[in-house]
Amino acid sequence: MNDAPARAERLLALYRTMARIRAFEDAAEEASQGGVQVWGMEASATPARVRGPLHLSTGQEAVAAGVCIHLERDDLLTSTHRGHGHTLAKGADMTRMMCELFGRATGYNKGKGGSMHIADFSVGMLGANGVVAAGIPIATGAAHALKILRRPNIVACFFGDGAINRGPFLEGLNWAQVYGLPVLFVCEDNRIAATTPTRTMTAGSGAAARARALGIEAQAVDGNDVEAVDRAAGELVARVRTGRPALLHAITYRIKGHVSVDPGAYRDAAEVERARQDDPIARARGALAALGLAGRVDAIDAEVRAEVARALAAADAAPWPEPAEAYRDVLDAGAGTWR
Amino acid sequence: MALMSYAQAAAEALAAAMRADARIVALGEDLGRGGVFGQYRAAAPDGTLRPLQAEFGAERVIDTPISEANIMGAAVGMALAGLKPVVEMRVIDFALCAMDELVNQAAKNRYMFGGQGRVPLVARMPIGIWSASAAQHSQSLEAWFAHLPGLAVVCPATPQDNYSLLTAALASGDPVVYLEHKELWSRQGEVDPAQPVPLGKARIARAGKDLTLVTWSRTLHESLAAAETLAREGIDIEVLDLRTLWPWDRATVLDACAKTKRLFVAHEAVQVAGFGAEIAAAVAEELGCPVKRLGAPRIPVGYAPTLEAEARVDAEKIASAVRAWLGARD
Numbered sequence: 001m002n003d004a005p006a007r008a009e010r011l012l013a014l015y016r017t018m019a020r021i022r023a024f025e026d027a028a029e030e031a032s033q034g035g036v037q038v039w040g041m042e043a044s045a046t047p048a049r050v051r052g053p054l055h056l057s058t059g060q061e062a063v064a065a066g067v068c069i070h071l072e073r074d075d076l077l078t079s080t081h082r083g084h085g086h087t088l089a090k091g092a093d094m095t096r097m098m099c100e101l102f103g104r105a106t107g108y109n110k111g112k113g114g115s116m117h118i119a120d121f122s123v124g125m126l127g128a129n130g131v132v133a134a135g136i137p138i139a140t141g142a143a144h145a146l147k148i149l150r151r152p153n154i155v156a157c158f159f160g161d162g163a164i165n166r167g168p169f170l171e172g173l174n175w176a177q178v179y180g181l182p183v184l185f186v187c188e189d190n191r192i193a194a195t196t197p198t199r200t201m202t203a204g205s206g207a208a209a210r211a212r213a214l215g216i217e218a219q220a221v222d223g224n225d226v227e228a229v230d231r232a233a234g235e236l237v238a239r240v241r242t243g244r245p246a247l248l249h250a251i252t253y254r255i256k257g258h259v260s261v262d263p264g265a266y267r268d269a270a271e272v273e274r275a276r277q278d279d280p281i282a283r284a285r286g287a288l289a290a291l292g293l294a295g296r297v298d299a300i301d302a303e304v305r306a307e308v309a310r311a312l313a314a315a316d317a318a319p320w321p322e323p324a325e326a327y328r329d330v331l332d333a334g335a336g337t338w339r
Numbered sequence: 340m341a342l343m344s345y346a347q348a349a350a351e352a353l354a355a356a357m358r359a360d361a362r363i364v365a366l367g368e369d370l371g372r373g374g375v376f377g378q379y380r381a382a383a384p385d386g387t388l389r390p391l392q393a394e395f396g397a398e399r400v401i402d403t404p405i406s407e408a409n410i411m412g413a414a415v416g417m418a419l420a421g422l423k424p425v426v427e428m429r430v431i432d433f434a435l436c437a438m439d440e441l442v443n444q445a446a447k448n449r450y451m452f453g454g455q456g457r458v459p460l461v462a463r464m465p466i467g468i469w470s471a472s473a474a475q476h477s478q479s480l481e482a483w484f485a486h487l488p489g490l491a492v493v494c495p496a497t498p499q500d501n502y503s504l505l506t507a508a509l510a511s512g513d514p515v516v517y518l519e520h521k522e523l524w525s526r527q528g529e530v531d532p533a534q535p536v537p538l539g540k541a542r543i544a545r546a547g548k549d550l551t552l553v554t555w556s557r558t559l560h561e562s563l564a565a566a567e568t569l570a571r572e573g574i575d576i577e578v579l580d581l582r583t584l585w586p587w588d589r590a591t592v593l594d595a596c597a598k599t600k601r602l603f604v605a606h607e608a609v610q611v612a613g614f615g616a617e618i619a620a621a622v623a624e625e626l627g628c629p630v631k632r633l634g635a636p637r638i639p640v641g642y643a644p645t646l647e648a649e650a651r652v653d654a655e656k657i658a659s660a661v662r663a664w665l666g667a668r669d
Contacts, residue, residue: 076420109453121455126419131443137412138444144413145420148364148398155416171409178404329454331513333491333538334586 007227008291014069014226015284016300018061021085022281023308024094025056025256028084028101028115031312032260049316050101050260052114055082059224059255062280063188064089066229067156067248070237076124076142076155078135080188081116082254083128086158092120098311104318111321112329124153132193133163136172136185143181147243154182154240162193164207176245177214184233184240185211185247188223190254195266211247223250224280227287253278340531343382346524348498349463350374350381350391352505353425355532357395360423363509365391366401366410367427367463375429376465376524407433411440411462415448418458423509431464431518432475445514446489460514461505466494467557467607468651469521474639477650479556479608484516485584485617491515491538492584496559498528500582503536511538520557520607541588543595547577549665550601552657553592553618555581558607564654565661574665576603584614589621596622602630603664605657610634633660 032050057064060082068089071077079086087097092108100107101115108120119127126142129135139157146153163169164187176183187207191198204210208218217239221232229250236246253275257264264272288297343351350373357363365379373380373390379400380388392400403410407428414424428434434441441462448458466479484492493508493515495501501519508515515538536542544559545566554562559580566576579595581587596602602622604615610632619630633652640650 078416107453108455109451112453113451117451119452119455121419121452126416126456127448127452129444131439134412134439134444137409137440138416138419140409141413141416141418141424142420143416145417145422148417149421168408168412171404171406172412174404175406175409175413329450330488331449331491331511333511333513 008288008293010230011227011284011288012293012296012300014065014230015281015288015297016304017065017069017089018226018281018284019300019304020094020307021061021064021088022058023304024084024088024097025058027308027312028054028098029056029256029260031102050115051103052116054101054115054260055258056256056260057082057085059275059279060188060190060252061085062226062229063186063223063250063252066226067184067186067233069230070233071156072153073123074151075153076126076146077158078126078139078142078155079128079158080132080135080160081128081130082160083118083158084115087118087120087125087128090120090125091123092125094307095311095314096120098315099318102315102318103320104315105321105325106314106318110325112325133159133166133168135159136163136168139183140172140175140181143176143183144179147179147181154184154237156184156186158186158188160193161187161189161191161198161202161207164210165202173211173214173216173245173247177216180243181245182240182243183245184236185245187247187249189249189251191251192254194258206249208247208249216245216247218247218249220249220251223252224278224283226280226284252280340529342527343498343530344524345498345501345519345526345528346376346378347381347388348502348530349378349505349519351530351532352502353379354381354391354394356506356509357391357399362421363423363425364399364401364417365425365427366403366414368403368405368429370400370427371397371402374427376521378519378524407436408440411437412444414460415440415444415458418460419448419456423459425509426460426462428462428464430476430521431466431480432478434462434464441514442487446487449513450489457512458514459512461508461517462514463517463519465521466518467520467522468640468647471642471644471647473642477640479606481518481584482608482612482614485614489514490585492518493538493582494518494556494584495582496520496523496556496580498526498530499534500536502530502532503534504538504582507536507538518556523557536582539583539586539588541582541591542580543577543591544580545576545578547575548599549574550576550603550661551579551592551595551599552576552603552605552661553579553581554605555584556607558605558652561652561654562605562657565657568654568658569661572662574661576661587618592618592622593625596626596628600628602628603633603661604630605633605652607652608634609637611637631660631664633657
């Protein structure tokens with residue numbers, strides 16, 4: 001963006017998306033403390049309001065924001081177990097998301113999915129996924145359908161650095177290239193696969209090199225620089241809209257543990273501290289302050305705080321699903337009985 | 340009414356459905372040439388069999404790479420984006436490369452996303468011993484899928500049922516594991532395209548009074564042959580073709596067993612933890628009548644004819660087991 005006012009407005013929009021994701025993650029994290037005994041922690045007397053595994057994208061917000069700003073409502077998206085940011089950035093409603101994390105009947109999945117399966121099909125968000133790399137074949141198939149149906153839309157397919165060592169990564173990229181499908185693969189590289197540093201388990205130079213080996217256009221980008229992600233994604237999305245796949249390798253950092261109750265103590269403290277200094281939201285805030293927009297940033301922060309407060313209050317007040325809901329939406333032929 | 344093979348019957352059903360519904364596509368390896376078993380070849384106007392791709396084009400009858408995981412996973416994505424995919428896995432043994440996509444994705448999607456989407460997908464995963472094909476091309480794994488919420492499981496035994504059940508599967512709106520038997524491909528039979536067969540409805544293939552024999556897929560034909568042998572000996576058994584394992588037709592099975600007071604289940608799959616156990620348990624629970632099962636021993640299928648024969652559940656073994664059981668009653 002050469003035009004300064006336009007750049008400022010775009011950066012404010014990106015900042016708003018990132019701030020909403022961060023606020024959502026922080027609130028969900030707090031609500032997840034206490035309940036279940038995992039990662040060697042004791043359950044507290046106060047049960048957690050978010051009970052299941054909660055994978056936070058704290059620190060990775062620039063990737064979701066910078067990519068999804070290029071997506072239209074009818075574009076599709078597949079995500080990972082760490083998918084709240086992608087879901088919010090695609091346009092989902094924060095309150096219905098929080099209700100789902102709380103397991104309430106008013107959640108997007110009627111309390112059947114929780115954090116790992118957060119989805120809003122109405123905005124083209126086809127689901128977070130509990131299985132690493134599982135979104136890749138689904139995304140290629142959705143893109144294949146869009147092509148067959150002559151729809152003008154594309155699919156954004158988010159996956160982590162760990163996913164590139166699973167077979168579906170190769171199968172899906174090859175498929176997208178063979179059929180010429182409109183899918184943007186986004187490797188959101190937070191440099192750690194659960195608790196294992198990815199570099200120790202990955203041969204070669206990573207996602208972009210593997211994509212290029214199949215003839216797929218690929219770019220690597222500083223995934224904590226939201227404007228850089230925006231630019232790179234913009235170039236690749238333009239290519240994808242012409243009916244060719246592309247891959248964006250966005251290098252970021254997972255500030256939190258693998259799940260919310262994991263303190264991540266297996267990591268080098270100095271490395272984590274460096275990452276905190278490189279926080280994408282702080283960087284964007286600094287850039288906006290330099291543009292004289294600190295007041296606008298404060299206003300956004302206040303709006304986001306209020307939005308999260310509303311979401312938490314609604315989720316707290318929402319009813320649990322009726323037990324009968326457990327038997328619904330299994331399948332029509334012979335559904336939902338013991339026999 | 341037309342005489343056709345079991346393989347052609349499925350192709351005709353698919354072709355008819357594709358003509359009626361532009362959202363139906365098929366994808367898998369070697370489909371363009373009509374499938375490796377000819378199960379994607381339907382009659383052309385001149386009566387010769389030709390690949391479905393000739394009529395529907397390469398965009399709807401899709402040749403794919405050898406990428407089972409992506410074939411199944413892509414079908415899930417296609418379904419979510421508005422198509423109705425038919426997935427060809429060639430043999431069920433290869434479908435094991437696509438288990439996450441079938442079990443965690445296709446079968447769970449509708450439920451875990453709270454009914455936001457549906458996955459109308461038919462996965463053709465041919466089962467069964469196929470002469471001298473050994474351990475990785477011969478399995479009958481229908482019980483695995485009967486165990487999984489979110490899937491229907493269909494095992495047609497005749498050309499008519501392969502036509503009618505594939506038609507029903509394509510209309511069901513949910514993922515269907517569709518298990519044809521490889522040694523039935525060339526079996527001929529009359530097919531009436533207008534005859535509907537709903538999922539979950541068994542068929543009394545032979546009436547009888549001394550015992551109810553429940554079976555499915557290729558073992559139906561072995562069971563009917565056994566019944567003829569036994570009839571000559573004065574033993575009159577009823578043979579019931581289950582046709583669909585999920586949902587399975589409890590009412591018809593229980594009615595038949597209430598009448599004959601004995602249940603015998605025969606299937607080609609390994610007997611241990613086979614679907615026969617589910618039927619036997621249900622009948623024992625509901626009616627308290629005696630039950631027996633005959634499935635394969637818990638061994639992989641061997642290559643040599645002498646080894647393969649040990650894994651087969653044939654008419655002679657069925658007749659002998661029934662004879663021994665009924666002979667022991669007096």
